[in-house]
Amino acid sequence: MSYKLKQESISSFSTATAADICTEFFAGKNKISGESIMALTEVRQVNSFIIESLFTQWQSEMARLRSPYFDFEAEEVQKALKEFMNTLSNHISIGRGHLEPLLTKAIEATILLTFSPKKYVLNHWLDEQKENLPKGKLRYIKTHTEGFKLIYDTAKTPINPAYLGNLFDSMTSHFKIPEPVEFLQKLNAEDKLSLLFEKEEAAEPAPSPVFTPEVNEPLEVKSTVAAKHGNGKETINDRFNGNTNAPTLAEKLQKNTAQPLEKTLTLNERIMFTKTLFEGDQALMTKVFEELDTANSMDEALSKTQPYNKKWDIEGDEMEAFIQVLRRRFN
Template sequence: MENNLNTSEIKAYCNTFCEKLTFSHFSHQPVITGKEILELSEIRQINLFVIRHLLAEWRKEASKIKSPYFNYEAPEVKDALKEFMNILSRQIAIREDDFFPLLQNATYDTILLIFSPYDYYMHLIHDPDKEELSLQELKRTAKYVKINSNLLQALIEKVEATGNQRISKEDAGHLLNEVFQNIQASPEDVDGYMTKFSTIEPLSETILYGTTADTYDDKQQVQQEEHFDEPTPIDHEEGNGESNNDAFQTLNDHHSSSQKPSIAEIHQRQKITSIRKHISINQRFMFINTLFEGDEESFNRTIDYLESCENKRSATSFLASEYPHWNEESEEVEEFMELLLKRLS
């Protein structure tokens, strides 16, 4: 299943790519903020992986402040820590030397995920810093994976089916092999990503595989024959001229499609009683900075109003009126509407 990636060349490529990308920002800014991270690269997966790595390091640092003399499981303490993390998430400011390794790791992971998803998920499973694979960590990672994400969802379902919250790396590897053997359809097309990478630093099949173009074509044919599900493509372009109400209604229809859902999707679509209580820290960060342009007051006011809505029509009409510039096909709007529809289903 592996594509025998040219690891040394890819790492060298990532270094050059990241040097150019960081220069484009830090040549005129001393730090990079959370909002700027989400907009740094045209390849959105890179930006999301930076946030993932950042929050992972943040959790490690946060765990170091715990003292054996205090009860960190007390509800008041947990609420205070959560609020503290929410406040910090709105104050991200990273200098170039600290940001560069985060961007390098994110770029390398993105290349693996696009050009050899099997390699990416195997690397995820065999993280040297962890002794076992955690179901919670897999679900946390899934929030940031937007390319070939169906593979991770299938792996999560298989881990859930074992009834365990943690499994060994060996068992997880066997489950991943089953995923690749059983999922049917093609991986995401790589040509568009080759072009996007190359706008910053030329990327070729020789860099990726250390082979000629002919051999690369053969590898692409083999990869196509592996047949795994292609995720629903997400277009980041602006709206297509529909009215705002129609746009939000189209999104509503998309989430209410008659396609048979997977086990994970069934759980994801279960009704919730509160939007606010089901917004994760990373979602809150993403919504405020991207959908509400950093305006926390506007975010809170909108959530309060939506919590009071009694049906989908009134909620979507409000959003179409107040935020006509939202791109209904963006990941942020998709996730926001997913929560709204769970609340009003």
């Protein structure tokens, strides 16, 4: 079964889905923090686009800071503004009325990027003069990342829609479209499948003739392992191949979730978190993860990080990786 995206339904689907997500999140809450935005949905691209909208708004407001009396371009001023931004990003606090439009817009962009990446490229990857690809866009792309990076690195100026479309067509193998049902499950919106997609029935090929070879009656199969060998002894291979008590993948995963959270980190994650999030303090990182081990939910874990995340860059790869570690435990 294949599905076709209903372009005309993207807006209505996104509006309805954003409302459902907000209703669930804001039940008993008045505001959402930056950390919670990073974990708002299981679709990383949606969360990333919300953050992009926030920082686009920030840049717009900062652009208005101009004065005939003060030099806002001075190096020290720029450094101070950056530090101020890092501090402010860890104190994001948004009510439902302001989050829901951002979430709706993020879902719309994510659907287009995920299921119609060429249209997304043509609609969102040309600047106003249609000559260059927008700077800074790649950091917010979490889907089809390899394909978008190739386009960004390969494109030559000047750029026009025809050139960009042809460039995309030459790289379609790097854009693998996911299954719609799996995507919608991550948004808890699988009940809206028919709203966003229409089924396309594939023509079934004519059945091939079946050839059934004549088979001689099998000899009596001896049931015991030892009986398979003339000397009556069980081999090492027999023992291991016949072992039915080996743990299943599900059992291994279940066992893994019972481990202390810090022990589930990969080497790269351990190095990244120690160096960036905990400023080289291994003992502090261990302390924080021990506190996270006592959490019973994603929200509780995020709240436990608040005393330590004052200098964390909410846009950084480290923060995103940290969120994914928590997802592995609590989702």
